[in-house]
Each structure stands twice: as structure tokens, then as C-alpha cells.
Amino acid sequence: MKTAQEFRSGQVMDINGEPWVVLKADFNKSGRNASVMKMKLKNLLTGSTQETVFKADDKFEPIILERRKVTYSYFADPLYVFMDEDYNPVEVEKENLGDALNYISDGMEEECEATFYEGKAISVELPIVISRTVAYTEPSVRGDTSGKVMKVAKLENGFELSVAAFVEIGEAIDIDTRTGEFKGRSKS
Amino acid sequence: MNNTAPQSTKNNWHLFCKVIDNYGDIGVCWRLAQQLVGAHHKTVTLWVDNLHSFNAICPEVNPQQSWQQVCGVNVGHWSEPFETESFNKSERLSTADVVIEAFACELPSSVLDAMKAQAQQPVWINLEYLSAESWVEDFHTMPSPVHGMTKYFYFPGFTEKTGGLLWQPELLALPELMQTKSAKQLLFKELDVKTEFAEQEILISLFAYENPQVQGLLEALSQSEVPISLLVPQGRISEEVSLWLQQLIALGESVTKGAVTVTALPFMSQPQYDRLLAACDINFVRGEESFVRAQMLGIPMLWHIYEQQENAHIIKLEAFLSRYLKQAPFELAEQLQNTFLAWNQPTKESPDWLLLLKSLDKWKVHARSWQQQQKSVGDLATNLVKYTENTL
Numbered sequence: 001m002k003t004a005q006e007f008r009s010g011q012v013m014d015i016n017g018e019p020w021v022v023l024k025a026d027f028n029k030s031g032r033n034a035s036v037m038k039m040k041l042k043n044l045l046t047g048s049t050q051e052t053v054f055k056a057d058d059k060f061e062p063i064i065l066e067r068r069k070v071t072y073s074y075f076a077d078p079l080y081v082f083m084d085e086d087y088n089p090v091e092v093e094k095e096n097l098g099d100a101l102n103y104i105s106d107g108m109e110e111e112c113e114a115t116f117y118e119g120k121a122i123s124v125e126l127p128i129v130i131s132r133t134v135a136y137t138e139p140s141v142r143g144d145t146s147g148k149v150m151k152v153a154k155l156e157n158g159f160e161l162s163v164a165a166f167v168e169i170g171e172a173i174d175i176d177t178r179t180g181e182f183k184g185r186s187k188s
Numbered sequence: 189m190n191n192t193a194p195q196s197t198k199n200n201w202h203l204f205c206k207v208i209d210n211y212g213d214i215g216v217c218w219r220l221a222q223q224l225v226g227a228h229h230k231t232v233t234l235w236v237d238n239l240h241s242f243n244a245i246c247p248e249v250n251p252q253q254s255w256q257q258v259c260g261v262n263v264g265h266w267s268e269p270f271e272t273e274s275f276n277k278s279e280r281l282s283t284a285d286v287v288i289e290a291f292a293c294e295l296p297s298s299v300l301d302a303m304k305a306q307a308q309q310p311v312w313i314n315l316e317y318l319s320a321e322s323w324v325e326d327f328h329t330m331p332s333p334v335h336g337m338t339k340y341f342y343f344p345g346f347t348e349k350t351g352g353l354l355w356q357p358e359l360l361a362l363p364e365l366m367q368t369k370s371a372k373q374l375l376f377k378e379l380d381v382k383t384e385f386a387e388q389e390i391l392i393s394l395f396a397y398e399n400p401q402v403q404g405l406l407e408a409l410s411q412s413e414v415p416i417s418l419l420v421p422q423g424r425i426s427e428e429v430s431l432w433l434q435q436l437i438a439l440g441e442s443v444t445k446g447a448v449t450v451t452a453l454p455f456m457s458q459p460q461y462d463r464l465l466a467a468c469d470i471n472f473v474r475g476e477e478s479f480v481r482a483q484m485l486g487i488p489m490l491w492h493i494y495e496q497q498e499n500a501h502i503i504k505l506e507a508f509l510s511r512y513l514k515q516a517p518f519e520l521a522e523q524l525q526n527t528f529l530a531w532n533q534p535t536k537e538s539p540d541w542l543l544l545l546k547s548l549d550k551w552k553v554h555a556r557s558w559q560q561q562q563k564s565v566g567d568l569a570t571n572l573v574k575y576t577e578n579t580l
Contacts, residue, residue, distance in 0.1 A: 015333050028327070029500040031317025031476075032208065034292055036341070038327055053330035053341045055292055055314075 002062050004037045004054040012044065012063040015052075019044040019063045019117050027056065044115075044122050047098070066116040070124065072108050080104060082114060082124065090114055092121045100124050102159040103132065103177055126177045131186040132156070133172050140166045150182075198285035198311060198576050201230045204266060206293040207238035210424075212494075214242050215458065215477035216354060217290050218261075220315075223356055223569035225260040230573070233262040245458050270296035284310040286576050289339075291317060300335050311576045312339040318353070318476045320508035325349035329575065342575070344480075344568050346511050351572060352565040355484035359462060360563070363485050366466035375463050379453050383442040389415045389449075390545065391468040395478055396425040396492040401531050404538030406432045410446030412542060419464065421453045469548065472531075486559030488551040493532055505532055515561075516554045520547050 035056035482489035
């Protein structure tokens with residue numbers, strides 16, 4: 001068991017039987033040398049966030065989450081199936097993919113990281129930057145190579161994002177998976 | 189049209205109090221319990237671990253009795269282990285609508301179990317320590333999911349974003365009542381004080397922790413141009429007062445040295461102490477309970493804050509002063525800032541007490557203004573009742 005005071009951002013605590021990751025922790029001294037903590041927490045199962053206060057010496061069980069490298073295999077409705085390094089299938093529910101869903105496509109080869117809680121995959125993280133092919137976008141306007149004018153492009157899986165006006169259909173582009181931002185043409 | 193207010197659904201309150209040191213814990217809890225019963229018609233059970241301390245501030249409490257009714261409040265002895273008393277305490281808790289742990293005390297596990305077992309779990313409140321620091325506003329009423337339930341932190345404070353201070357309307361009227369000679373004489377007769385006080389004297393009460401600054405204070409008061417009567421309730425500062433006088437004073441007796449007459453008062457009940465504060469021109473107070481009373485009486489007060497590790501108490505004192513002195517006249521604010529800080533830091537030079545006394549009239553005006561400001565926040569008991577009824 002650890003006290004509330006001992007938990008840091010990024011660490012996971014068991015609160016009333018559920019895993020909550022500490023996003024932010026503020027510490028203050030109250031009275032008689034006692035202290036209180038205000039924490040912003042995110043539920044790893046539901047994704048909900050909440051702000052809470054604890055006595056600094058309230059005790060909680062820390063949760064050490066398992067993480068494994070996986071690659072995408074296929075979609076078996078309603079589950080997305082990945083494979084770990086030992087060729088074991090890892091099934092992930094759609095709602096647990098979060099923004100990663102925007103970039104899942106058949107044949108993708110990027111190595112992802114799956115997080116497990118009690119043997120169940122609760123999230124998958126893609127690499128920070130990935131390369132995807134533009135399936136459709138409006139033709140570019142001749143002469144505009146500044147990159148400052150943006151237009152909408154659609155990926156093969158249907159996900160839409162803003163890209164520079166000079167991007168053409170069939171071009172490979174780099175995307176920041178944390179923000180969905182277009183980063184530039186992919187270097188071959 | 190039906191104009192009656194909605195009936196309260198949270199009538200059965202349990203308040204848990206652990207006496208750590210001094211009389212502040214039980215002092216605050218006892219006042220809160222009485223207000224919840226008297227002003228808000230709640231059924232209140234006050235669980236206290238130290239009935240002897242309780243008896244000191246409320247002689248009606250029998251320290252040998254584990255269950256009793258005092259002034260309309262059920263008083264239970266919080267013994268450990270909690271569940272092995274002759275009556276089933278868990279049964280008494282089975283209908284609790286609100287459970288308050290005062291000053292973050294740990295509830296017994298059997299109480300937590302009884303709360304969890306209720307079909308409708310009670311509202312669980314941690315009534316925290318008073319502080320003027322701004323972070324309190326962010327923490328006030330925040331949930332705390334622990335032990336399979338959710339507790340809520342409730343902070344007393346000085347702004348509308350906190351729970352306010354613990355006071356009742358009758359307290360505000362007390363200074364006017366106590367300014368008459370007869371009211372003062374009645375109080376001192378009750379306290380078996382033999383000295384007669386002249387009307388032109390400045391009356392000062394002294395209630396503090398051990399404090400080397402008291403030597404400088406007494407020395408300065410002895411040189412005052414105006415006669416001063418220093419009333420010292422029996423307590424932690426008594427020894428240092430005797431040191432300055434170079435003699436012990438029997439309770440009820442007085443010793444005069446220069447312009448100051450020091451009178452030793454016996455330990456007194458809460459109502460008597462309120463009257464003492466209301467009768468004085470300046471009150472030296474300490475901790476939380478007397479600190480709040482003195483402010484809400486609208487009388488000049490000087491605060492000895494509870495010392496904490498790493499000087500955390502000085503940060504809290506400064507936070508209070510920044511609020512307390514915000515609208516005070518500049519010179520008075522400067523004097524009070526220096527005096528409060530020196531009173532709480534023994535290594536600091538003794539403040540100019542006599543200069544401060546010369547500002548007494550301005551200080552009185554400021555104290556009344558501060559009282560009115562705090563009055564507008566509402567009182568803690570009422571705010572707490574509203575919170576539990578309307579929010580939870």
C-alpha cells in the first residue's frame with residue numbers, strides 16, 4: 001500500500017476496485033502537521049476523469065500495469081485483433097482504442113503498445129508519428145506550395161484530417177497520432 | 189399555493205471528535221453540535237474520545253457516563269474498540285443521515301461498515317481545519333472516494349467559496365450586553381474574581397500557548413499611560429505570566445505591577461469564555477476556536493496560531509493577515525502585521541505594544557468591519573446543513 005502523498009503523475013492507484021491513473025497531484029498542509037492532496041484522475045476502464053481530494057496519508061494499492069508490444073492483425077467485429085511478440089492474439093474493444101482507431105488500417109505494420117489491466121487490453125498506443133496514404137482530397141491549387149493553406153483529406157479507413165493544400169491523392173503523409181495533425185509528406 | 193419549505197431529509201447527524209491536544213477539537217465540535225440542534229433542529233450524536241476534556245469546557249458532561257444527553261445533544265463516549273460497548277453503537281448509527289469526522293479524524297472500522305451497510309448511505313463529511321489560504325477554496329466540497337464510499341471535504345474559511353466560520357446570531361449581540369458594568373460584575377462573580385475593575389481601564393484577555401514574547405508585552409503594558417487589566421484564564425501562558433510577576437497568583441486574585449493589573453481566572457465554560465471575550469477591549473486568542481469567536485464578536489484580537497513543522501503556520505498566518513488587513517487603514521495594517529508576526533515568532537523583536545494601544549479606536553472600527561464581512565459569508569453550521577440538503 002502507498003499513501004496518497006506517494007503517488008506521482010502517471011502512476012495508477014486502485015480506488016474502490018477500479019484503476020485510476022494520476023494525471024495531476026497537488027499537495028497542501030492543512031492543520032496540525034496534517035496534509036491534503038488534490039488529484040486529477042482518469043479511470044483506465046471508462047476513460048472518465050475526476051478531481052478528488054484525499055488526506056495525504058490515505059492508503060491505496062498501487063497498480064502496476066502490464067504493457068506489451070503488439071501489431072495490428074485484423075478486425076473481427078466488434079473486436080480489433082492485434083498480435084504480441086509471442087504471436088498471441090490480443091483483442092481490443094473498439095471503445096478502448098480511443099484515437100488510435102483513426103489510424104487503424106489493414107496491413108499496417110507499425111509496432112504499437114497495448115496496456116493490460118487484469119489480463120484485458122484496456123488501451124493501445126500507436127507510435128507518435130505514423131505514415132498514411134491519402135485516399136481522397138481535392139486537387140491542389142497550382143502555385144500554392146507554402147503549406148499554410150489547408151484542405152481536407154481522407155485516409156483509406158475514412159478518417160479525415162486537414163492537410164496542406166499541395167498534398168495529392170495517393171501521397172503518403174506523416175501524422176502526429178497524439179493530435180491528429182498533419183506533419184508533412186512522408187520521407188520515403 | 190403551498191409556501192412551506194421542503195422538509196429536511198437529513199435529520200440524524202453523527203459527529204465524531206478526537207481530542208488531540210488542548211480544547212479546540214471538542215470546543216468546535218460542541219458548538220457545532222449545539223447549533224445543529226438549536227438552530228437547525230437536527231438530532232445530533234456527538235462521539236468524543238476524551239470526556240474529561242469535554243467536561244472541562246462543559247461541566248454538565250459526566251466523564252464517567254458513556255451515553256448521556258446534554259443540552260439536547262446525545263453524547264457518546266468514543267472508546268476503542270468501538271463495537272464492544274454495552275449498547276450496540278452500530279445500531280445507533282444505522283439511521284445516520286450525515287456522519288462528520290471532525291478535523292480528519294479516522295472513523296472506527298465498525299462505523300465505516302455500519303455506514304456501508306445502510307440502504308441509503310449517509311452523507312460523509314470531513315470537517316477540516318480552518319485556513320485563510322487560497323487553495324482551500326479549490327479543495328472545499330471535493331469528493332474523496334475511500335473505503336468503498338465517497339466522503340466530502342468541507343473547509344471552514346473566510347470567503348463565500350468556503351464553508352464560513354462557526355458562529356451564531358446570539359454571539360454578535362454579546363458585546364453590547366457585556367459592556368455594562370453589571371454584566372461584567374456578574375461574570376467576574378461567577379468566576380470568583382475578587383478585583384473590582386475601573387471603567388476607564390483597558391480590559392485585555394490573554395489566552396495563548398507558551399510564548400516568550402509575553403515578557404515584552406507585560407513590560408510594555410506596565411508602562412502604559414492608561415491603566416490596564418490583564419485577565420489570564422488558567423492555561424499554558426500562566427507560567428510565563430507568573431515568571432514576569434515573579435510570583436504565582438491564586439485563581440481569582442490579582443497582582444498589580446506598574447499600570448497593569450494581572451488577574452488569574454479559572455478555566456471556564458464556553459458560554460463564560462464568550463462573555464469574557466465580549467467584555468474585553470482586546471483579546472489574545474489561540475488555535476481555531478477562540479480565534480473565530482473573537483473575530484465574530486467584532487472585537488480587536490491578536491492570534492497565536494498553532495505551531496506547525498517547517499513554519500507552515502507562518503504561511504497560514506500571513507494568508508490570514510492578507511485577508512484580515514486588506515481593508516484596514518495603512519498605518520494600522522502595518523502595525524498589526526508586525527505585531528501578529530512578532531507574537532508568533534519568538535526570535536523577532538518585541539513589537540511596540542504601546543503604539544498599538546494608541547491605535548485601539550481604529551482597531552475597534554476595523555474589527556467590527558471584519559466581523560460584518562465575515563457575517564456576509566454565512567455561518568458554518570447553516571452552510572453545512574444547506575450543503576448536505578441541497579447538494580448531496
